Amino acid sequence: MTASFSGSDSPVSASTRSVESYQASRFGRWLLAFGLGHAALLLATDVLAAYGVISLVIGAFLLRRSDRALITWSAIGAALLTLLLISGIAFASAPADPAAMGPTPATASGAGDENYLIAGISRITTWLVLTCLTTFGLTAPVAMLLGIWAARRRILEEPHxxxxxxxxxxxxxxxxxxxxxxxxxxxxxxxxxxxxxxxxxxxxxxxxxxxxxxxxxxxxxxxxxxxxRAKPSRAITAISAVGKRSLSCYLTHSLIMAPVLAAWGLGLGAHLTNATTACFAIGLWLITVAAAYWLDRRGRRGPAEHLLRRLVYRN
Missing domain, CATH: 1.10.287 (Helix Hairpins)
Known part of the structure; x- marks a missing residue:
């Protein structure tokens, strides 16, 4: 959808802009709602909400601006990130302070709580903090602005x-x-x-x-x-099918991983080593690849993509 917003470099009709801007706003709001539900039920480190907020901001202020405006704001964000990188290099040699480390990831995410409701409070709290950090951390907004610029120039659609x-x-x-x-x-x-x-x-x-x-x-x-190539291999087709259903695959990972690994579920996360965790993650990814390939062979969208599309374009 972002590729159709061509900015002042290639103007479109006012009515088309209005419709597309309205749809972009609906997309951002529903993505925010998906993220809230995802965090409340399963995963504190949800990223959907932050993407929804950033989409709303970019859609309101920058989506219909010229390519020059997109590059300018991207450069400003990259400059600020460079200053952050310099500060990281400067303080990397500073000794770690155990008292300032804060809670462990398991505690902050609620994965270490055996009570599901208490874990939900931890998830929401951490989700709010991480959503703010991702939204204002410049990395995701700059990436989205550059993505819009690349889509306008069809860099990935016409890589040759x-x-x-x-x-x-x-x-x-x-x-x-x-x-x-x-x-x-x-x-x-x-x-x-x-x-x-x-x-x-x-x-x-x-x-x-x-x-x-x-x-x-x-x-x-x-x-x-x-x-x-004349015909892509099955492996390439299967991986492409995952990309077309990335939202469904992302939510499926949480739907399986959270109850299996968290203390409020089976609690296996406390017993897995780095190696067994990697094996579990790879196995789960392969399952989603097989499911996405199965859907692709039957010409079906992922369930999450189907729902989101109906909510955004229902009118």
Whole structure:
């Protein structure tokens, strides 16, 4: 839908703009509602609500602006993220303060509570904080603005026309992302002593944006190569089916993982190691791939996508 908003560079009729702006607003509000339900019932780290809020803000102020406006605001956000990255590097060597570490992820997310209702209070509280951080943390808004710009130029729809840009973005973005994640990975495996947690966040948020852009560019390059084949393999078709049903797959992961791993459910999360957790996650992902492929073969949307589309376009 964002590709149809062409801004002042390619104006559309006022009536079309009005309809599309109204639909974008409905999409943001319903995505926010989906996120609230998701967090209240299952997962404190829901991202749907933040995407809904950001969509509402961008839809109201920037969606119909020119490409130059999108790039300008993206550059401002990237500059602020660069300052955050510099501060993260400066404070990374500061000793960790155990008293300032705050609650553990299990406590904050409610996964460690055996009472489902009490866990729900923790989930909502954490969700509100994380939604604000994601909304105002600049990474997601900048990514969305650049996504609108890329959609207008059909960079991913026609990757063969933008191969140099995609190659540079993939190499630079993924390299920056890996370098930004390296300190946290070294801490996780015990290769280096504990460092300031806030510094790790300051390192990963800006470099995560670069990584997101890099991986999107990499997928665009892969899509360009795959498109040359006469017929894509079943594996490619299955993974593409997951992308078309990403909302349903995302919610399915929570629907299975939360009751199985949380203390208010089966509580298996307290007994899994890093290796067994990875095996569990991969197995669950493969199940969703198989389900998405099954739906794709029958020409059906994912249930969440079907519901969201009906709510947004019901009129």
């Amino acid at each position: 026309r933008h191969l140099p840009l995609l190659r540079r973005t993939a190499i630079i973005g993924i390299t920056i992302c890996w370098l930004g994640s390296l300190p946290a990975a070294l801490v996780q495996i015990g290769a280096v002593p504990e460092v300031n947690e806030a510094a790790l966040w300051a390192l990963q948020w800006p470099t995560g944006l670069a990584g997101g852009l890099g991986y999107v560019a990499l997928f665009g390059l892969l899509a360009n190569r795959i498109s040359r």
